[in-house]
Amino acid sequence: MSDSTSLSDLSADVVIVGSGVVGGMIADQMVQAGRSVIVLEAGMRRPRGEFVEKWRDMSFFNRRHSDFQGLYPQSPKAPAPLYFPPNNYVGLSGPDGSAYQQGYLRIVGGTTWHWAASCWRHLPEDFQMKSLFGVGRDWPISYDDLEPYYQRAEEEMGVSGPHDPHLQSPDRRSKPYPRDMIPFGYGDRRVSEILNPHGFNVVPIPQGRSIQPYGDRPGCCGNNNCQPICPIGAMYNGIQHIERAEARGARIIAEAVVYSADTDENNNITAVHWYDSQHNSHRVTGKAFVFACNGIETPRLLLLAANSRNPNGLANSSDQVGRNMMDHSGIHATFLASEPLWFGRGPAQSSCIVGARNGDFRARYSANKMILNNISRVAPATEQALALGLSGQALDDEIRRRAACGVDLSISLEPLPDPANRLTISKTRKDPMGLGCPDIHYDVGDYVRNGTQAAVDQIHQISALLGGQELEINTKFNANNHIMGGAIMGKDPKDSVTNGECRAHDHANLWLPGGATMPSASVVNTTLSMAALGLRAADSIKRFFA
Amino acid sequence: MTFELDRRRFLGATLSAAIIALQSPGKAFAATDADAFMAVSRAAIGPQQHLNPTIARRLQETMAEHLQGFGAALTRLEPLARQNADTDALGKAAEEAGLHDTLRAIIAAWYTGSISNTMNAPMVAYYEALMYRPVADALPVPTYCFGVPGWWTATPPALGISPIPTAAPPKTSQAPAQGAAPLPAHPLPNTPTGKL
Numbered sequence: 001m002s003d004s005t006s007l008s009d010l011s012a013d014v015v016i017v018g019s020g021v022v023g024g025m026i027a028d029q030m031v032q033a034g035r036s037v038i039v040l041e042a043g044m045r046r047p048r049g050e051f052v053e054k055w056r057d058m059s060f061f062n063r064r065h066s067d068f069q070g071l072y073p074q075s076p077k078a079p080a081p082l083y084f085p086p087n088n089y090v091g092l093s094g095p096d097g098s099a100y101q102q103g104y105l106r107i108v109g110g111t112t113w114h115w116a117a118s119c120w121r122h123l124p125e126d127f128q129m130k131s132l133f134g135v136g137r138d139w140p141i142s143y144d145d146l147e148p149y150y151q152r153a154e155e156e157m158g159v160s161g162p163h164d165p166h167l168q169s170p171d172r173r174s175k176p177y178p179r180d181m182i183p184f185g186y187g188d189r190r191v192s193e194i195l196n197p198h199g200f201n202v203v204p205i206p207q208g209r210s211i212q213p214y215g216d217r218p219g220c221c222g223n224n225n226c227q228p229i230c231p232i233g234a235m236y237n238g239i240q241h242i243e244r245a246e247a248r249g250a251r252i253i254a255e256a257v258v259y260s261a262d263t264d265e266n267n268n269i270t271a272v273h274w275y276d277s278q279h280n281s282h283r284v285t286g287k288a289f290v291f292a293c294n295g296i297e298t299p300r301l302l303l304l305a306a307n308s309r310n311p312n313g314l315a316n317s318s319d320q321v322g323r324n325m326m327d328h329s330g331i332h333a334t335f336l337a338s339e340p341l342w343f344g345r346g347p348a349q350s351s352c353i354v355g356a357r358n359g360d361f362r363a364r365y366s367a368n369k370m371i372l373n374n375i376s377r378v379a380p381a382t383e384q385a386l387a388l389g390l391s392g393q394a395l396d397d398e399i400r401r402r403a404a405c406g407v408d409l410s411i412s413l414e415p416l417p418d419p420a421n422r423l424t425i426s427k428t429r430k431d432p433m434g435l436g437c438p439d440i441h442y443d444v445g446d447y448v449r450n451g452t453q454a455a456v457d458q459i460h461q462i463s464a465l466l467g468g469q470e471l472e473i474n475t476k477f478n479a480n481n482h483i484m485g486g487a488i489m490g491k492d493p494k495d496s497v498t499n500g501e502c503r504a505h506d507h508a509n510l511w512l513p514g515g516a517t518m519p520s521a522s523v524v525n526t527t528l529s530m531a532a533l534g535l536r537a538a539d540s541i542k543r544f545f546a
Numbered sequence: 547m548t549f550e551l552d553r554r555r556f557l558g559a560t561l562s563a564a565i566i567a568l569q570s571p572g573k574a575f576a577a578t579d580a581d582a583f584m585a586v587s588r589a590a591i592g593p594q595q596h597l598n599p600t601i602a603r604r605l606q607e608t609m610a611e612h613l614q615g616f617g618a619a620l621t622r623l624e625p626l627a628r629q630n631a632d633t634d635a636l637g638k639a640a641e642e643a644g645l646h647d648t649l650r651a652i653i654a655a656w657y658t659g660s661i662s663n664t665m666n667a668p669m670v671a672y673y674e675a676l677m678y679r680p681v682a683d684a685l686p687v688p689t690y691c692f693g694v695p696g697w698w699t700a701t702p703p704a705l706g707i708s709p710i711p712t713a714a715p716p717k718t719s720q721a722p723a724q725g726a727a728p729l730p731a732h733p734l735p736n737t738p739t740g741k742l
Contacts, residue, residue, distance in 0.1 A: 052689060055689065056672040056673075056689060057669060057672070058669065059660045059664075059665070059666055059667040059668065059669045060658035060659055060660035060663060060667070060669060060675075061660065061662075061663050061664055061665050061666075061667055062665065062666060064663075084665055084666060085665065183696055183698075183699045184699070185698040185699060185702075186698075186701060186702050211695045211696050212695070219695035220695055221691040221692070221693065221694065221695050221697070222686065222691070222692055222693070222695070222696075222697060222698050223686060223688065223689055223690060223691055223692070224685070224686050224688045224692075225688040225689040229689075231689045231690075232691070340702070340705040342684055342685070342702040344685045344686075345684070345685060345686075345692075345697075345698035345702065346697075346698030375688075376685050376686070376688055378677050378678060378681055378685060379658075379677070381677075382657050382658060382677035383658075383663065386650070386653070386654050386657060386658075389637075389650070391590060391591065391592065391633040391634070391637060391653055392591070392592035392594065392632065392633035392634070393592060393594050395653070395657070396594055396595070396679070396680040397680070397707045399657075399677055399680045399681065400680040400681050400705070400706075400707060401705070401707055401708070403680075403681050403684075403685065404681070404684070404702075404705050
């Protein structure tokens with residue numbers, strides 16, 4: 001929408017800030033419920049084909065080192081964090097600040113453009129960390145409260161997961177997955193056979209893609225490029241719900257940077273203010289407001305939008321906005337198996353080791369999950385073979401050997417919510433709109449550090465069982481873009497930001513669904529939980545209008 | 547420094563000068579830099595790989611533009627490429643002539659498709675990068691479709707070479723953590739058959 005006059009005095013029943021999986025899904029729910037909907041997105045709107053071409057045109061180094069941000073054009077006025085080279089949009093500090101280099105996108109459709117489509121549920125135990133294990137926090141809702149929404153989210157996203165309960169994690173389900181598991185390739189079958197007798201419990205990752213078409217989405221033909229872009233749209237992306245909502249009448253406005261809100265005498269939100277790409281300010285009034293901007297941008301917006309009634313930021317009477325920042329701070333391991341396993345055939349994620357996902361040890365140290373990455377090993381194999389100084393047939397053979405035998409484990413750990421892990425607004429660094437950039441202080445904590453020791457021991461066992469050579473374990477924590485905690489939910493308005501419906505304690509018509517509300521991280525990717533919370537918030541908004 | 551090497555260098559320089567005199571002034575040993583690049587590439591990479599002349603031209607132009615001294619090094623490499631029958635012999639000759647880095651850069655550029663393994667380095671080839679060819683029977687070039695949905699459940703091709711790496715010494719990793727709990731053994735879950 002470039003005609004600025006048409007952007008003045010907008011109004012809708014539901015105003016949604018953020019066009020990712022959560023914002024898009026709620027928009028689609030609300031237009032189906034007969035509500036008028038406006039979605040405001042800070043970033044640009046670009047087509048899939050452009051991302052595919054930009055990825056192919058990227059240098060080997062960037063692709064080899066997973067520059068998943070660089071192919072997505074950013075609005076010059078609303079930067080996302082970039083690392084090739086770093087743009088330092090997010091200022092990081094603390095003992096593990098370097099572990100919090102998140103790669104989220106600001107673009108219509110959101111960060112699921114470059115996710116791998118893992119659609120995990122939390123375990124029932126994950127909702128009761130304090131009562132069962134004496135650590136972290138309990139959720140104000142139970143697994144059974146969220147279970148119907150997990151199911152609905154799986155149906156919305158077309159998730160393929162195992163119909164065999166022995167392969168489910170968790171196996172407490174009201175209905176089967178919409179589609180049976182994405183079938184294992186040879187590597188997954190062989191590794192399961194070797195590891196499972198030792199308790200490692202290799203299971204298929206539930207995935208937002210399918211072998212047969214799902215609705216108007218094509219079947220996956222294994223292009224092995226889920227991250228950073230599925231070239232054919234066989235993987236679920238948030239853009240699919242944006243397009244659906246739009247077809248049903250929602251209005252999507254790109255390059256719209258929301259920066260403040262108006263509140264009335266009851267502290268209800270009455271409008272949000274936003275800048276267009278020319279830095280002109282506009283206002284949208286509404287009845288219900290949803291901030292679904294991502295785990296960093298949601299708390300940032302709440303803090304930026306401080307006003308006289310809410311001097312510490314919107315929704316922040318508890319002083320918990322921006323605190324409890326979490327991610328699945330991860331470690332990495334690679335080795336060469338003693339036989340060819342041929343990872344890299346099929347979608348980029350396939351199986352996962354969940355033997356250490358749950359247990360009494362969680363009272364003492366972090367659980368973990370270990371993804372057996374199914375990303376082609378050709379690029380690292382080539383880098384290694386070239387470094388050996390080989391040429392001719394010997395070089396080709398070494399690339400083949402290393403690509404066929406290479407194993408790449410991505411290990412996720414579970415940080416606990418710690419109020420000291422905190423997002424604040426920088427007083428010195430501003431974005432191009434003049435809005436303060438986010439600063440984050442991060443310490444993974446001893447719970448994760450102790451869990452890392454256990455994970456390292458398990459990696460050694462796994463490598464030994466597979467005849468591993470050249471085992472390399474990188475225990476420098478990395479970010480996994482599973483951003484949680486900054487608008488944490490809870491029963492008590494004094495120590496939490498939202499209730500179990502993601503509704504702000506301080507504002508009766510403001511919902512903050514997404515990772516920011518999650519009180520425990522579990523060890524599994526957050527998107528399905530975020531989507532389930534989004535659908536639950538949508539039901540809450542429907543009741544608000546009823 | 548051996549007499550042989552000095553003599554070879556002397557001969558090479560003399561021949562170069564003679565050919566420059568005979569052919570286009572200002573150009574190096576071969577008719578064009580592109581020809582020189584192709585000659586060096588063929589000798590450096592070996593007969594098992596087909597080299598696309600369009601990619602060759604683009605690599606040569608991009609390397610010449612971005613890598614300091616590349617053109618001069620290429621000129622000196624070309625006679626060595628013509629004199630050495632296999633990739634190992636060429637590698638040795640290039641090392642003796644102080645041209646090893648340029649030779650390796652040319653090989654790496656062909657395999658990776660980028661002119662150097664550095665951030666945002668200019669890239670020339672994606673699908674045509676040679677690294678994908680030794681595994682072309684087993685793995686897709688990422689982003690390209692390899693078969694019908696579910697193709698990956700088929701048995702992969704035989705490796706065809708020894709699976710045990712011999713070229714590199716194993717790297718040491720950190721010792722197992724003390725006191726970390728091993729996983730409890732429990733029954734093997736059904737292993738998926740991978741059927742569609």
